Amino acid sequence: MKFDTPATTNPIDRLKVVGQPLDRIDGPLKTTGTAPYAYERHDVVADPAYGHVVGAAIAKGRIQRMDLAAARHAPGVLAIVTAANAGTLDKGSFNTARLLGGPDIEHYHQAVALVVAESFEQARAAAELVRIDYAPEPGSFNLRAAAGSATLPHENDITGPAETHVGDFTEAFARAPVTLDETYTTPDHSHAMMEPHATLAQWDGDRLTVWTSNQMIAWANADLAKTLGLPKEKVRVVSPFIGGGFGGKLFLRADVLLAALGARAAGRPVKVALQRPLIANNTTHRPATIQRIRLGAERDGTITAIAHESLSGDLKGGGPETAVNQTRLLYAGRNRMTAMRLAVLDLPEGNAMRAPGEAPGMMALEIAMDEMAEKLGLDPVEFRIRNDTQVDPENPQRPFSSRPFIECLRLGAERFGWSARSPRPGQRREGQWLIGMAMAAAFRNNLLMKSGARVRLDKAGRVTVETDMTDIGTGSYTIIAQTAAETMGVPMEQVVVRLGDSEFPVSAGSGGQFGANNATSGVYAACVKLREEVARRLGFNSREAEFSDGEVRVGNRTIALGAAAAEGEIVAEDFIEYGDLDKTHQQSTFGAHFVEVAVDRATGEARIRRMLAVCAAGRILNPKSARSQVIGAMTMGAGAALMEELAVDTRRGFFVNHDLAGYEVPVHADVPHQEVIFLDETDPFSSPMKAKGVGELGICGVGAAVANAIYSATGVRIRDYPITLDKYLDRLPDVA
Amino acid sequence: MKVRLVVNGTPHELNLDTRTSLLDALREHLHLTGTKKGCDHGQCGACTVLVDGVRINSCLTLAVMHEGDRVTTIEGLGTPERLHPMQAAFVRHDGYQCGYCTPGQICSAIAVLDEINEGIPSHVTERLDGAPELSADELRERMTGNVCRCGAYSNIVDAISEIAGSRA
Ligand code: FES
Ligand code: FES
DSSP: OEEOSOOOSOGGGGOSSTTSOOOOTTHHHHHHTOSOOGGGOTTTOSSOEEEEEEEOSSSSEEEEEEEOHHHHTSTTEEEEEETTTSOOOOOOTTOSSOSSOOSEEOSTTOEEEEEEESSHHHHHHHHTTOEEEEEEOOOOOOHHHHGGGOBOOOOOTTTOOSEEEESOHHHHHHHOSEEEEEEEEEOOBOOOOSSOOEEEEEEETTEEEEEEOOSOHHHHHHHHHHHHTOOGGGEEEEOSOOSOOTTTTSSOOHHHHHHHHHHHHHTSOEEEEOOHHHHHHHSOBBOOEEEEEEEEEOTTSOEEEEEEEEEEEESTTOOOOOTTGGGGTSSOOSEEEEEEEEEEOOSSOBOOOSSTTHHHHHHHHHHHHHHHHHHHTOOHHHHHHHTOOSBOTTOTTSBBSOOOHHHHHHHHHHHHTGGGOOSSTTOEEETTEEEEEEEEEEEEEOOOOOEEEEEEEOTTOOEEEEESOOOSSSOHHHHHHHHHHHHHTOOGGGEEEEESBTTSOOOOOSOTTOHHHHHHHHHHHHHHHHHHHHHHHHTOOTTTOEEETTEEEETTEEEEGGGGGTTSOEEEEEEEEEOSHHHHSBOEEEEEEEEEEEEETTTOOEEEEEEEEEEEOBBOSOHHHHHHHHHHHHHHHHHHHHTOOOOEETTTTEESOOSTTTSOOOOGGGOOOEEEEEOOOOOTTTOTTOBOOOTTGGGTTHHHHHHHHHHHHHSOOOOBSSOOGGGTGGGSOOOO | OEEEEEETTEEEEEEOOTTOBHHHIIIIISOOTTSOOSOSSSSSOTTEEEETTEEEEGGGSBGGGGTTOEEEOGGGTOOSSSOOHHHHHHHHTTOOSSSSSHHHHHHHHHHHHHHHHTTOOOTTOSOSSSOOOOOHHHHHHHTTTSOOTTOOHHHHHHHHHHHHHHHO
16 A cells, blocks of 8 residues: 555544544553563473673773683583584674674674584573683773764765754854853663563575574564575564564664574574673763853844754664754744764674664753753743744745644643742752752654465454564553554454564564554555455455444444455555655654652652653544653653663773663652643644554653753753762752 | 473473573473563563562572472463453553553552451551551552553553452
């Protein structure tokens, strides 16, 4: 199905199933521990051997000598895989560094060996016996120090242009009566999903099957085949349940490749889970940024000049953190510029983490907006309203497909009790606590991606959906079932959803908050094809046929849906693909975050007391699971504001706090009751579902809202995340 | 080394490497994979099980230390067809996303309510001379060893509160 004109009325609009806050259909499996994750597939492979990964102990240099003798002779050891014995390996097109290092080492904890043994304990013990002599080389590990050598990043569709210029920023900024020029920093972040990257690999002759934990089945399939030099058809990737990804499982990672190589070397199935202490350095992370923002405005608050520059680093051949891109679209202003610079660093590979670009970009921009509002003497909500734009500010011919940004701001202010806020910081006290209230905008683009699905109808009227779409906690199983139930006019119980298998049609996959809208649209397209075939078999005109309550109806003739498949199962397959509606119209999602914090006036301890997000993201396919996406993102954003930071050892070039004790993420005690309001909206430009992404909107801006609330409480402005109390303790208002 | 465990009411006799954690005994030897391994280092709570009614991180204890112990795992609480009330509350409140921390959260939640019932105070309990309150703050404090990177906390506390309310 080609979607190239705005959606009109279609079966989804009935909203009998879609749009309802249904419980997840995979909930009973997940809550009983019966949903099978990659390392747990006792059902498919009876007796796998265990692989334990050895990570490089240097950031850059060469392996001089590897002594495997002791490990090889350790009890239970079946094989040891290293770059020296693994045969020729290519590199995946989505990988920057090789997944199996040696003799050259590209980053700390790059995998250099896999020890395979009969048991987990034996593999772990033998891995300790691998002796490696390294010849380390000096590397570049300090972003600030590397700033001078940074260059323009290579441009592609994802990064956007390295620089943009509209009007004359320099002149407008110089003339503006009110200006701001500040620098903000965000540190490296780790996805820290709860399920480690894990894979079970089995060879059958030259055919390879991997049960793994991956967000993008088709990418993993292609890159595993490419790395091993196999045709894609010989490789099957299965990933029905994923214990969190957040971008960390977008790509083929070392667990998959090493399990495959280990299984080949040992001559039997092997499973590998990356040990938790390896994950931060072995896999990808969200790169740190140094961002400079300049704003110039008239005294009435009209922005006349807006500039956002960002510096980030990555391994040679890697890409930038695109922290400036939202600034091209979020606020009006005639004169504007953005610029990205990329420094080569020899730290582990930087890559996408939940809302790449916008998450750190909004953390900076939305503090800047708060500061500017204060300089102007304007309410921060009102300042944003004054600078709303209904068109792409770089290209005013190009409208937003829908942009109820002001509605989000107003509704949020009303519901949060914004009028009680004191415009001057440090004014409100409750006993030992300084209370602060603040807000920030939320913004994230909506991306359109081709997405396919197959649907089957059996004679019992049961509809089975197959697509390689994944559910990483996002609710894909449920919203896909809702889409099929709505389109085919059957109850939810009559729909079976099978996901995450490379034998199914290629979908959008899970990333960039593009999964829900595109994958359900692909399922809708396949269901429309199935409806046509059903109507044909029943001798109905498919335009007139009405599908509801498990029946097909034309006029007063009604036939059970399953009757169409009486002679045998009907299978239909299709995909959604898009015309240029995302070129003619800018498609984005909007929101407003409101946060209240309390800061202990003696100790500086900061507690988040209330959080509210108002979101506009097109049709909300399932308000219950969508709300979970938003509160989860708000939680991760709160972590980024208050605690999350991969600490860089700038001498040896690695992230020091590489486990869940050292890398702090929000826990129960950090998170208050969270409220989410979705605007009642549809976006006919986005897809037949009229939905947009929502999984990442919730993290965009929330960190700045927390930062602004700490300022509101204390009067201390911190521009370097995370906002830990050591950065403001000595400047708290006097304890009188 | 031989060790006998009673898991979810069923006695098992296992022959285990002395280095095998209780977690791996469950997951790799008994194929009870509902209990999750998030870190293997006592940092995340995904491996929470009940041993003789008390919640512990099963990755931090060796199986051979549990001779004769009664272990309850998520599989022992309910099945997809017959959910335990706490499991059902997690489904109703969407107290999970990816589901990987979920069995640990549920085992912990059940133990937390028992701990409060027994009058065991926590770090946030105001008075030590009375029964601890069943407040959201008490639940949050006591659940803090169970990390959920998906950030389902707000819903998890709603789910536990509902069950706590119906018990009280
Ligand atoms: S696996 Fe036991 S605490 Fe993380
Ligand atoms: S549901 Fe994913 S970590 Fe809690």
